[in-house]
Amino acid sequence: MSAGASLYGDLYGTAAMRDVFCMPSRLRAMLDVEIALAQAEARVGVIPQTAAGAIAAAADVARLDIPAIVAGTQLVGYPVVPLTKQLAELAGADAGGYVHWGATTQDILDTATVLQLRRAFALLEADLTAVTRALSERALLHRDDVMAGRTHLQHALPVTFGYTCALWLAPLIEHRSRLSRAREAVECLQFGGAVGTLASLGERGRDVAIALGAELGLRVPDAPWHVDRSAFAQAACTLGLVCGSLAKFATDVALLMQTDVAEVAEPYEPGRGGSSAMPQKRNPIACEYVLATARGVHALVPVMLQAMAGDHERSTGPWQSEELALPQIFVLASATFAQARAIAGGMTVDVARMRRNLATTGGLIVSESVAVALSDKLGSRQAHDVVERACLLSFERGIDFRDALLREPAVSGVYDGEAIAELLDPLRYTGDAGGVVDRVVKAARTAIAD
Amino acid sequence: MSAGASLYGDLYGTAAMRDVFCMPSRLRAMLDVEIALAQAEARVGVIPQTAAGAIAAAADVARLDIPAIVAGTQLVGYPVVPLTKQLAELAGADAGGYVHWGATTQDILDTATVLQLRRAFALLEADLTAVTRALSERALLHRDDVMAGRTHLQHALPVTFGYTCALWLAPLIEHRSRLSRAREAVECLQFGGAVGTLASLGERGRDVAIALGAELGLRVPDAPWHVDRSAFAQAACTLGLVCGSLAKFATDVALLMQTDVAEVAEPYEPGRGGSSAMPQKRNPIACEYVLATARGVHALVPVMLQAMAGDHERSTGPWQSEELALPQIFVLASATFAQARAIAGGMTVDVARMRRNLATTGGLIVSESVAVALSDKLGSRQAHDVVERACLLSFERGIDFRDALLREPAVSGVYDGEAIAELLDPLRYTGDAGGVVDRVVKAARTAIAD
Amino acid sequence: MSAGASLYGDLYGTAAMRDVFCMPSRLRAMLDVEIALAQAEARVGVIPQTAAGAIAAAADVARLDIPAIVAGTQLVGYPVVPLTKQLAELAGADAGGYVHWGATTQDILDTATVLQLRRAFALLEADLTAVTRALSERALLHRDDVMAGRTHLQHALPVTFGYTCALWLAPLIEHRSRLSRAREAVECLQFGGAVGTLASLGERGRDVAIALGAELGLRVPDAPWHVDRSAFAQAACTLGLVCGSLAKFATDVALLMQTDVAEVAEPYEPGRGGSSAMPQKRNPIACEYVLATARGVHALVPVMLQAMAGDHERSTGPWQSEELALPQIFVLASATFAQARAIAGGMTVDVARMRRNLATTGGLIVSESVAVALSDKLGSRQAHDVVERACLLSFERGIDFRDALLREPAVSGVYDGEAIAELLDPLRYTGDAGGVVDRVVKAARTAIAD
């Protein structure tokens, strides 16, 4: 996003997530890696313990000359050389020479990104849990509240709003696992030196790597991943997947908020979506930003996939495209997740309107099912005929479907009004909707409890 | 791809994979679902066993009137109605009425796709195993063959070709797991009827679903996934990830095949890449198609991610975009995998040229390391100075770096020619390259053995 | 698209456009270039006229051994070598040696593509003209038929359906010019030989190029464009732009077709969108395919943009990705255009329902405008108050807004029922909608007449 996006507050990225990727956080993460490296090397005996101490003491973002780092970055191409130069100066003559010992620029940048992503995943996981919990509650609450099921944007058969919530909820359960796996894939140390062989550390390379992994709580891989970007690309894909499901949720809520439907509404915030000129409007602002930010995430996924095709031992262009894509994917996703959380937690539901909308097609939406039900007593042929006539009457003249049915002597001779009302209750025709709710909510609760 | 792509044989998709997604295979898969549905419903007692038998007997692609199905598809929008109409006719008056009982179009199309993807994954897994095995062998074979490590397309430090192979190999190990997980996510029954509630099957819906899952060897999900496209999107992402790593492999091979580098070459096929006008050329044709098809896969991933945002209980447009993206992703990936397999299995390696190229920068590529080695006897200051002078002499006058070093009295006073040659052996300076090879190959073998 | 897409008839690409890019058409176009090359070279005196005649006579797709060409393509990487080999044999010993004289593979493939695109553009332009004409007519026809203007999916202010049509129409006018410019950019000869310098033609290269351009009716560029893919990428972008506008049209129609809105419907075709189970449904099938195919086009645009970054004088991978993207973009776009044409020409419009839907919010949608109108006689303060009370009454108790207003003594004392009805006529509040219709239709007619 352009700097101008900051005008929009959290709408294109939450403050918490933007903080993870802001410049000071990035520098902080890089310093954290340099500190840990010095400590690991001191532990293994590659550099003096006093140097490691001095480096740790000096590594303070507040003491950096940031404009000089920016200028140096623009010159060198990457921020590590100017940063470590300043760190070396701050650490003093004796310790300074041990700063960044045996490491290469990409070791620091990649591992710093890993540390940032660890924070970022935690934020997303918390939001996903909240959405999961909120939708579970709503699914149960509205388990038996009927509404029109719609396919191809047409009324099809009755469902329940609880079922609708369960369909929003179901993919999130497996997305939790996907997020965990993506985080685990990412939590991996990058440390290989110039060409990944740790050549300048001689025999001690692997030991330093293992100590550094322990220091940072990161897995030590079998090989450096300077040119294996699978884990970052998987993270991007995974966020793309979750945002896809949240975009489905927002699509539905926006459609259900239409003036012409008005079954669900985003949580009310005074002023939101407000046009003083049009007080009757209740704009689906949160949905809009879910949809917009999810599109941003999806568009950037191929950047990460294509960045995998780097050249030789350090890539020329592809890697540099990650810096513009990966943080942005997380920032945009944070808005997708947060807005979805707000909707799931605060939406208002008009169950009466749901029933009314269901009735607008007369009995058409349940006509087939009613014909089946009537055929017990009327026989299949006659049941079909009376239902067809009643539908026609109801649809063309606006007569209530129940009344239209009762005008048929074959029907009124066998059923009274109450029996017909019962036959016409849409809830009868929601099939396994309740079963879906029960199974999905149970699975969601199990997943959250894990 | 346009129909014209068929001119290219397997270059944009293998014959085996194209067969999985060709029209007869698609119809066959749809019929398989209809057969299994009838059998499941017979077992549960929803339809007569004789009807199931008649349906199974009638369901033969060879008996279909395919032009009529195409015409019907174009009219209706989907092939299921015209297909089941023909199937019902073929099954005869008694059984015909039980065809497609309780199912909706998307149940059949999605489950048919699942059956096709099961075949498709098996093809890809076999190719991935072959690439993994071939690269493992090469990594060991060339474990100690030195070559220039290149970063930012510049010679950096020596590595080995075995190490290079190990870097190509390393991501494939985890990709095996990713492919397995993606396949498992996909192997899931779609069966929900019009709005996913199985309403028309009354109390028997879930039982039929369970029987149908058993019939097809597919997991029965807690909820229908008509509008939860996570598994298909995950499949697309996963293929994108693997193709990303194979594109990295092809990028490197194409670069190493440059006339100016000439360290590696694609397997020789007489005529390949051939221009009668330019016999000296050995074009990286297989690499080109790996790169081209991987780009195609990557471009289509967002189509699948965005298709997740369907509306209500059946989506209007997004779902229809899967049909153009998902089969194509598998077909293109099949070419990526197959060409990569051919390269991994058959590439030729010029280890002498690798050594020669390594020497073209004089001793520059190992100069820093040599200075460190010399400092044992010369002290750090003097070692640095003699190396710097020798580099300059070597670089500017084209003198062999070893000779340039020996011209320095400080050096020749302490080392003889043999000792210097040993100090200059690039293999000394490949650090953990051998360790990387050993660990990665071990992990690969374990993975393949699983 | 996978081969399986052929099951869908024209839904993912019209027969006419698929024919442009099918294998025989591709081979025909390549032969046309070879014929024209021989004739141009004969005219300039580079090869004998009799050879040119023999080549032209031999160049018949029906005489080719297509399986051998496919096999050769798979071996060589491109179809030109196997094709010209067969052509040379067919032309006989004397003429055969002059086949493909001085040309390179890419000269033939690119120029053949240009010839195919010329046909493809003509198809698209015809469809675009038809859509433009149909929407112009509808805009005028419904110039004064009021409907709810909707922003953020909420009723906002009244517009007319003619205005809605004009908004669909407006972008198409400039798209005509964009398509023309894109076609002109594409209609350019590719002819440069191995590295673009026509080296093997000595001094005669430019003359041959000019004669060949004349032969094919193509512009002769200042430089070969083997690695300048601007024109093809521009074509892709342009189709992306037009498909974007048609997707907007389809989005609106699909929304207006919702059961809950039902103001517009796709042209009725018996059986279309049909589910025997749900006879009340009228699925927006054409819209779905507009939306799906437009997404396909949009996803492939970056493939063409990225293919611009080829290497040196002939690219390694990027160029090969065009073959899978460019024909497909045209094929998918043909479906987008054709379905949009069908909708524009045949949609049915329910103006009564439009009025009814407009009234569902009581007077809210015009309340502000009515308050302004009333303030002439009541003063701004009182006008605002009575409108607010009437809105509340109307909205909460379902009372007709006109009646609610007339319950206000301040209103009924000054206006009679007829005057109020006139004040409430939504058409009063459609502002410049008619002006927009008139201007846009006029511009469209001028454009079509050009």
Next chain:
Amino acid sequence: MSAGASLYGDLYGTAAMRDVFCMPSRLRAMLDVEIALAQAEARVGVIPQTAAGAIAAAADVARLDIPAIVAGTQLVGYPVVPLTKQLAELAGADAGGYVHWGATTQDILDTATVLQLRRAFALLEADLTAVTRALSERALLHRDDVMAGRTHLQHALPVTFGYTCALWLAPLIEHRSRLSRAREAVECLQFGGAVGTLASLGERGRDVAIALGAELGLRVPDAPWHVDRSAFAQAACTLGLVCGSLAKFATDVALLMQTDVAEVAEPYEPGRGGSSAMPQKRNPIACEYVLATARGVHALVPVMLQAMAGDHERSTGPWQSEELALPQIFVLASATFAQARAIAGGMTVDVARMRRNLATTGGLIVSESVAVALSDKLGSRQAHDVVERACLLSFERGIDFRDALLREPAVSGVYDGEAIAELLDPLRYTGDAGGVVDRVVKAARTAIAD
């Protein structure tokens, strides 16, 4: 890009372009529209002239309470309501009521974007002119400096570096026109009120629009373009096209900078690409950022194309995605352009190395041409045979190709050493390369002069 990108200085976007899209510039542009609107309305007589004056006087970014605007934006969804609220307060009680009269949020945001894009295009056009000029000069300077032409990364035939420059230059000429057309399409007023009909301005709507267009120097369209995003999408596509050509340029330079090729280098800046560990390296940093930022631009193009498919009279999600894509496309492109300008202006060229690399394949690269030349005196058959033997000798034993030829009695009997040297001069075999240079440079100069 994430906020963290600011660490990279101009590498992902120039300071000048980032300034165009920064928050204060955005607010300034919005205020400029509000000022012009008030002035236009005063001129037409819709609001008092004094109000317009007061609004203009109050509209100062420095007086805004920006945190309050950000908070308001996050609540309302868009910044216009909070901005105009503050503007109204600053303008005072009398004038305040006339702020934003008759406009809607999107009128202001879109027109403000237009004003920003006008500045942005000017920046890009200046850079494009500079690249065009620099490449023209280089094309002429190196018109006759031979180098290896490379296809599929293989040496093919000789070209000249001037020719290479001309191939980089050629597409830029038409890109100038594309940029101009894109800018003209964008320079268009957005002004339509709530649903685009200017309903609240009654009869005066069109007059105000025309006056407002005049005020801002923008074309007044026939229809509002709230849901016709063609111009913005065209701008995105156009930048995508130019970045594609610049990425081709950077691809080539990066390849030519390889240690193994070393024919061209980015301008030297001390410290750039610097690794203290590897002083011999000269990293293609500018190329890397051209390639990375061009990828970012390309990935975002589909966001703009898909944003065209908005719903009804104001879109729900698609429009909101433009805010994250369009400014970023310009910011990223500014880096692509600026880095390309730096390379074109400052690259260093090693013509001696070009000749040396050309010779590495012995005479192979010109062998076919030499055989043709020799056939004048030796006859075609014998010429072919002696060249073939000489090639083999040269290639296998490393003998100079000229000497190898002269070892053939048939050759040395007819040609002396000087004649052979002349025959072997690669410049003889560069065909139309000089013609390409001359034509392209002439066209470039004409274009710049316009």
